Amino acid sequence: MVSLTINGKTQQFDVPDDMPLLWLIRDFAHLTGTKFGCGMAQCGACTVHLDGSPLRACVTPVSAVAGKSITTIEGLSADASHPVQQAWAELDVVQCGYCQSGQIMSAVALLKAKPDPSDADIDAAMSGNICRCGTYQRVRAAVHRAAELSKA
Amino acid sequence: MSRKHESAGGHVSGRAVYTDEQHPPAGLLSLWPVQAPHAHARILSVDATAALAMPGVVRVLTAHDIPGENDTGPILHDEPLIAGERVQFYGQPVAWVVAADEAQARAAANLVKVNYEALPALLTLEQAIAAQSFHLPPAQVSRGDALTALELAPRRVCGEVSIGGQDHFYLETQASWVQIDAEGLVQIVASTQHPTETQIIVARVLGIAANRVVCRCLRMGGGFGGKETQANPFAAIAALAAWHTQQPVRIKLSRQLDMQLTGKRHPFLARYEVGFDSNGLLQALSVKIYADGGWSADLSPPVLMRAMVHIDNAYFCPNVHIVGLIGKTHLASNTAFRGFGGPQGMLVGEEILARIAAELNLPADEVRERNFYRTDGDGSCNFTPYGQPVVDNHLAELWQQLKASSEFDARRQAVARHNAAHAHSKRGIAITPVKFGISFNKTEYNQAGALVHIYTDGSIQLNHGGTEMGQGLHTKMLAVASRVLGVDVARIRVMATSTDKVPNTSATAASSGSDLNGQAVKAACETLLARLRPVAASMLGGAAEQVCFTDDAVFLHGGGRRLAFGDVVHAAYNARISLSATGYYRTPGLSWDPKQGRGHPFYYYAYGAAVAEVEVCGFSGVHQLRRVDLLHDVGESLAEDIDRGQVEGGFVQGLGWLTCEELRWNAAGRLLTDAPSTYKIPTLGEVPRDFRVALFRRSQEPSTDVIFGSKGVGEPPLMLALSVREALREAVAAFAAANVAVQLASPATPEAIFQAIEQARQSAVQPAAAALDLAD
Numbered sequence: 012m013v014s015l016t017i018n019g020k021t022q023q024f025d026v027p028d029d030m031p032l033l034w035l036i037r038d039f040a041h042l043t044g045t046k047f048g049c050g051m052a053q054c055g056a057c058t059v060h061l062d063g064s065p066l067r068a069c070v071t072p073v074s075a076v077a078g079k080s081i082t083t084i085e086g087l088s089a090d091a092s093h094p095v096q097q098a099w100a101e102l103d104v105v106q107c108g109y110c111q112s113g114q115i116m117s118a119v120a121l122l123k124a125k126p127d128p129s130d131a132d133i134d135a136a137m138s139g140n141i142c143r144c145g146t147y148q149r150v151r152a153a154v155h156r157a158a159e160l161s162k163a
Numbered sequence: 164m165s166r167k168h169e170s171a172g173g174h175v176s177g178r179a180v181y182t183d184e185q186h187p188p189a190g191l192l193s194l195w196p197v198q199a200p201h202a203h204a205r206i207l208s209v210d211a212t213a214a215l216a217m218p219g220v221v222r223v224l225t226a227h228d229i230p231g232e233n234d235t236g237p238i239l240h241d242e243p244l245i246a247g248e249r250v251q252f253y254g255q256p257v258a259w260v261v262a263a264d265e266a267q268a269r270a271a272a273n274l275v276k277v278n279y280e281a282l283p284a285l286l287t288l289e290q291a292i293a294a295q296s297f298h299l300p301p302a303q304v305s306r307g308d309a310l311t312a313l314e315l316a317p318r319r320v321c322g323e324v325s326i327g328g329q330d331h332f333y334l335e336t337q338a339s340w341v342q343i344d345a346e347g348l349v350q351i352v353a354s355t356q357h358p359t360e361t362q363i364i365v366a367r368v369l370g371i372a373a374n375r376v377v378c379r380c381l382r383m384g385g386g387f388g389g390k391e392t393q394a395n396p397f398a399a400i401a402a403l404a405a406w407h408t409q410q411p412v413r414i415k416l417s418r419q420l421d422m423q424l425t426g427k428r429h430p431f432l433a434r435y436e437v438g439f440d441s442n443g444l445l446q447a448l449s450v451k452i453y454a455d456g457g458w459s460a461d462l463s464p465p466v467l468m469r470a471m472v473h474i475d476n477a478y479f480c481p482n483v484h485i486v487g488l489i490g491k492t493h494l495a496s497n498t499a500f501r502g503f504g505g506p507q508g509m510l511v512g513e514e515i516l517a518r519i520a521a522e523l524n525l526p527a528d529e530v531r532e533r534n535f536y537r538t539d540g541d542g543s544c545n546f547t548p549y550g551q552p553v554v555d556n557h558l559a560e561l562w563q564q565l566k567a568s569s570e571f572d573a574r575r576q577a578v579a580r581h582n583a584a585h586a587h588s589k590r591g592i593a594i595t596p597v598k599f600g601i602s603f604n605k606t607e608y609n610q611a612g613a614l615v616h617i618y619t620d621g622s623i624q625l626n627h628g629g630t631e632m633g634q635g636l637h638t639k640m641l642a643v644a645s646r647v648l649g650v651d652v653a654r655i656r657v658m659a660t661s662t663d664k665v666p667n668t669s670a671t672a673a674s675s676g677s678d679l680n681g682q683a684v685k686a687a688c689e690t691l692l693a694r695l696r697p698v699a700a701s702m703l704g705g706a707a708e709q710v711c712f713t714d715d716a717v718f719l720h721g722g723g724r725r726l727a728f729g730d731v732v733h734a735a736y737n738a739r740i741s742l743s744a745t746g747y748y749r750t751p752g753l754s755w756d757p758k759q760g761r762g763h764p765f766y767y768y769a770y771g772a773a774v775a776e777v778e779v780c781g782f783s784g785v786h787q788l789r790r791v792d793l794l795h796d797v798g799e800s801l802a803e804d805i806d807r808g809q810v811e812g813g814f815v816q817g818l819g820w821l822t823c824e825e826l827r828w829n830a831a832g833r834l835l836t837d838a839p840s841t842y843k844i845p846t847l848g849e850v851p852r853d854f855r856v857a858l859f860r861r862s863q864e865p866s867t868d869v870i871f872g873s874k875g876v877g878e879p880p881l882m883l884a885l886s887v888r889e890a891l892r893e894a895v896a897a898f899a900a901a902n903v904a905v906q907l908a909s910p911a912t913p914e915a916i917f918q919a920i921e922q923a924r925q926s927a928v929q930p931a932a933a934a935l936d937l938a939d
Contacts, residue, residue, distance in 0.1 A: 043184040044177015046384070048334050049418040053839035056334055084177030096175040103167050103804040106812060107633025108174035109334035109384025115175060130852050138848045141839065143332050143385050144633050145815030146808065147850040 013073045017042065018086030028074035032066075033057045035073050036083060044084035044112045048141070055140030058113035059083050065120040084112035087119065095119050098157035106144035114140045118154050127158050168805065169638040169657060170382065170631075181384050182338040182354045183415045190410045191340075192221055194400060195268035196256035196420070197275040202493040202832030203284035204250040206277065209258055213274040219267030221408050223275060224259045224400070228407060231370025235399055237360060237392040239298075242459040242496065244368055244399050250279065251458035252495050253832040254423040261404045261412065284493040286832045288432050288455040291490030298460045298489040304471045304760035306548040307482030312447030316438025320522055323435075324514045326507050326909045328455070329428035329500060329820040330836075332844050333632075335384020336421040339398040341365075342411040349402055351378040355394035356386045356630050357670035362662045364395045365402045376402075379661040386632035387816070388499030391670045392461055393425045422837040427826065428500035429454040429466055431507040433474075435515055438482075443519050443530035445480035450511065454504070456489040457496035463489045465604050466497075468757065470504035472549050472604075472764070476512040477558050477596040478534040483548040485760075493832055499672060501816060502878045505599055506885075510821075510909060513595055513885050517892055521904035527889065528571070528594050535559055535596070549760055554767045555865050558596055561794055562772050566594065568857065569774040569792035578776065582897040587781035590789070591893030594774045595886040597795075599879040600765030601674050602750055604757075608669040609750035609766075611679035615644065615687040617742040621729025623648070623655040628668030629680040630660045634877050635805035639677045640684050642801050643870060647688035649712030650728050665745075674769065674875030677801060679748060681870035687746025694744075698735045702726060751868075767867045769874050770859070771795035773814070773883035779894040784917030786891060788818070790853040793883050797858055798865065799872035810856050810880040817884025819845040822891075825910050891916060899923040 013024045017040050024039050031050075036042050036059065045068060048056030052067035059068045060082040087093040091100065095118050105111050114137070121128055121136040128136070133154050142150065173179030199206075211223035226233050226247030236242035246257045258275050262268035285291045313319055339353040349369065355361045358378040366373045378398070383390060397414050404412040416424070431454050438447035452470060456463035467487045474485060516534065520527035536553040538545045545553045566572070571594055578590040602609050614626040625644050631637045637657040645652045658664065669679065695717075696707040703710065703726065705719040717726040736742060755762035774792040779785075793814060797806045823843045827835045836842040865872060892905045898920045905923055908915035 042177070043180075046334065047336075047415075049839050051418075051838060051840055054334065054418075088176075091172055091176040099175045100167070100171045103171065103808065105168055105171055105174040105633075106635070106808055107334070107383060107385040108170060108179050109181065109633075111174050112177045134848045138846045141332075141334070141844060141846060143334055143387070143816070143844065144808075145812030145845070145850075147815060147845075147847040148811050148854050148856075149808070150847060151850075151852075 013077045015073070015076060016080040018082060026073060029072045031069050032071040032073050032076055033068035036068060042083050042085050046109055046112060048110065055113040055117060056110050058116040058140065060116060060120060063123060065117050084116060093119070094160035095122065095157040098153040098160055102149050102153045102156060104146050104149040104153045106146055110140060110142045114142065114150055118157060121154065122158055122161060126161060128154060168635055169641055180381055181335055182340055182352050182381060183413065185340060185352065188342060188411045192261050192263060192404065192408060192410050192412045193265040193268050194404055194412065194414045195260050195265060195272045197258040197260065197272045197277065198254040199246065199250040199257050199279065201250050201279055201281050202253040202286060203282040204279040205282060206246060206248055206250060206257055207280055208278045210276040211258065213276070214260055214271040217267065217271040217274060219263035220260060220271045221263070222261040222404065224261065224403055224407065229368055229403060231368045234367065235364050235396045236459060237462060238464060239460040242461070244396055252493050259400055259404065261408060284832055286493060286828060288430055288453055288490045288492065291492045292453060296491045298456050298491050299464055302468055302471060302487045302760060303485065304549050305484045309447045309449045309482040309484035312482035313436055313438040313449060316446045317440050318522060319436065319438045320518060321436045322514070322518055324433050324511055326431040326510055328430040328497065328826050329824050330422055330826065330842055331387045331389030331500060333383070333385030333387055333389055336416040336418060337390065337394055337397045337425065338415040339401045340411065340413045341398065341401040341405040343405050343409055347375065349376040351376065351398050351402060353378055353380060353394055353398040354383045354390055355380050355398065356391045356632060356672060358630065358660055358662050359666065359668045360392065360670065361395050361398045365399050368399045368403060369406055377661065377663045379659050380630045381659045383630065383632035387501045388503065388672065389425060391499040391672050393498050419837045423834050424495065426457050426461060426496040426498040428820065429456065429463065429497040429504065429507065431470065433511040435511065437515050437519065439519050441523065443523050443525055443533055445478060445534050447482040448480045448515070449484045450474055452485065452487045452511065454487070454489050455492055455494070455497060457492055457494045459496040461496045461498050463497060466499065466504035468604055470508035471760065472547070472600065473505040473508035474512045475547055476509045477536060477598045478512065478516065479536045479544045480548070494828070501813065502881050503673065505878065506817065506820065506882050509882050510885060513889060517889060518904055521902065524902045531596065532562060549762065551763045551765060553598065554867060557770050557796060557859065557861055558598060560862065561770055561796060561859050562596060565772045565774060565792060565794040568794070571774055574776060588778060589781065589894045589897035590776060590778045591890040591897065592774065592776040593886050593889035593893055594772060595889050597771040597879050597882045599769045599882065601678065601769055601875040602753055602764060602766045603669065603673045603675065604755055604764045606753045606755050609675070609679065609753055610669065611683040611748050612665045612668065613680060613683035613687045613746040614664050615684070615691060615744055615746070617691060617732050619733055619736045621654060621732045623650070624658050625655050625684065626658045626661070626664040627680040627684050628660065628665040629676040630671040632671065634676065634809060635802055636671065636676045636680065638805060639801040640680060643681045643684045644688050647685050648692065649714065651715045674877040674879065676877065677873065678869055678875055679750065682748035683746040685746065685870060686748060687744045690744040690746065691742070694740050695731055695735055698738055698740060699726060699731045702731065702734060767869065767874070769796055769876065769879040771879055771883055773886035775886035775890040777887065777890045777894050779891065779916060781898055781920055784913035784920060786916060788849070788851045788887060791851050792855045793880070794857050794859050795880055795883065796861065796874060797876045798869060798874035800858060801871060801873045803858065806858065806876050807856055809876045813878065813880030814883045815845050815850060817881040818849065818887055821884050821888045821909060822911050825912055895919045895923050899926065
């Protein structure tokens, strides 16, 4: 039995200790916004926040985060009103959408650490999030836009 | 028109539903394959006793369990769903374990005992050619007398180019959920670009009529061609498992399984001989081109043909002889991938043009421009080798616009100055054109249907035959319906693609999704308007032809009283007028004779051009993409943001294919690059910060009638990335002491670029081209 706070809600889960956090989030907490892309922390589709910092859920055993606080894409806002979500919608970043929860979670973490990031900061923070549709130029622009929206 | 993606809200909040995001039904089972550890082998026995005893295991499926035909081939019936007698590629499934969850299925799959007799395998295209192992007889495209014209040409060179494949790497791996409902119907939800084909193949495998199978596609997390045919086997195995267990079954491949089991963009090999004059004008071209089809034919025949009819790209050559063959190897079966052979064909064409420029020591952009298809004179230089005119040829105008806007000439001088001042860092700049034929080569695929319902509250459901994979098709279809009906987009809901709503659909492919389905949606909406108009006319006291449907209101031309759309709909219902209509479309004027390689296969062409500037490090071969300028022709865009996104993303995907994505296999035929740790696709850092994208504004009205003057945009921009390959060639050439013809492998990885630099440095003088036997 593992106790975990997800999006502010503390729950007990009857799962093996070595289960990847991603499986718990998708199959037991039924939050499917976080995606499986590769299973080896190389694509970023499963990015969530552990106490505010980005974490690859697919390679994190639940035992490593027991008792801690996890935020998923569903926990960012109730109505897609987080500045990063707003910027993403405004710039029409998304194509197929599958990687975008991870992109958004990485961008939120970046902006928390660096409220006004340079292009180089964005490249460094976001290069671990693969997008096969190639939306990268808009990802870069949307992070800048979200930085503006956050200040407003 | 400017339209935001219809799923944007769902996507940014994580609520957009893909196949594996549905609410799981009770008793949902999972699958895992038993994979053969040989590329080619005879299967002697399969013993599942130990696996069946494992916890959670419900069933182990082998070829004997297939009630219908053990085949998922889309063209030829050469593709067993489960290998029964013979293994034909490394990792091919010889059995599938069905269990309560995926981990249990996987654990049990290890315990299925299979005895094999290993057989010799063909693991490269070269080996297949040497063994004369081909899928079908040669295909041919020709015009004039290429062999005689080669003899007579003032200059003549031979060459060879080998082109690597590309994994689709859609972020959502292959996925299907199947349930046999209480009526015995097979209900499939699949991540498929071709729900109709998925339906037909599942029916074939189960040995039942197609009317007992329904296939729906909610949306895909990327397709890129990889889910055109290759979604079918996974839907079929889930359906087979559901059929036998009578429980719902899901399959969602792991990344490694997906990369091992599914085919890729075809690797190609081309051997060419080209004749030209001292100005670089093409006189004759003979090409023998080979595609690596893998173990089954899949879509290789049309992929090969599209390659053959895109070698010309933007260039006129009077005498052409192209012969194509599909190598049959013991590797995963290669398939559709954005461009569908077009990129490989165009790479060969651009290689040849670059070679001519090097031979004559002329600027490559000049040689390219001189050879463009052109409409002057008797117009004969505007015809392709397969006999079709280059419809609405904007090449020269677009080219000149991009050259000016990118400041090509001034930047070329700046590149030369940099190169003169730096011994170990060289820059290159190149401009390349794109001319890409729009329509399926296979004429019968160029049809589409739609089904539109208006409900009595004025809300609308829109069904069409296309699938949404991120290309924004649903958004564009909303735009079409909203424009024709004159209603707000918010009134309309696009339904998941389903074979029980719109039957007998074509794959969403060939950049034609919005052309075909858009016209079908338009036709359905026009039928509805024709029925609503008399109703509104009697309400407004005017004539039917005076009625306008605009801005969500209904009124007589010239103004006056305005009716709410919903009130007109309700009145129509009361008057017993049908509020549901189908629409149908077939592209006019198409013909194609695949045996002769002649006809008018494309309704029109999409045009574009790109300028890329690179800097290459002489010590490592690593390059940096300094700036990219793209100018692409989308006609009157149905959704500009979406079209620009297709141009940007297509370019990035092409960049990956040409520079960093390299597939490797070991000596046993096992794919080594089956994960993002070993297979490198472009990331944000590879995309230039100076990335300028513009949409071409044509100066002449089109001669075709594409939906609201738009143009297909899915595939053509991928080939804009050929500019990067040609810029790299220029940079590599700058390392040599004198003019050289650079041999550059594809993909041009840092390793390949470094080798090309070494070769260029050593060949101060252009070596005589080795004579190649084009007859083999």
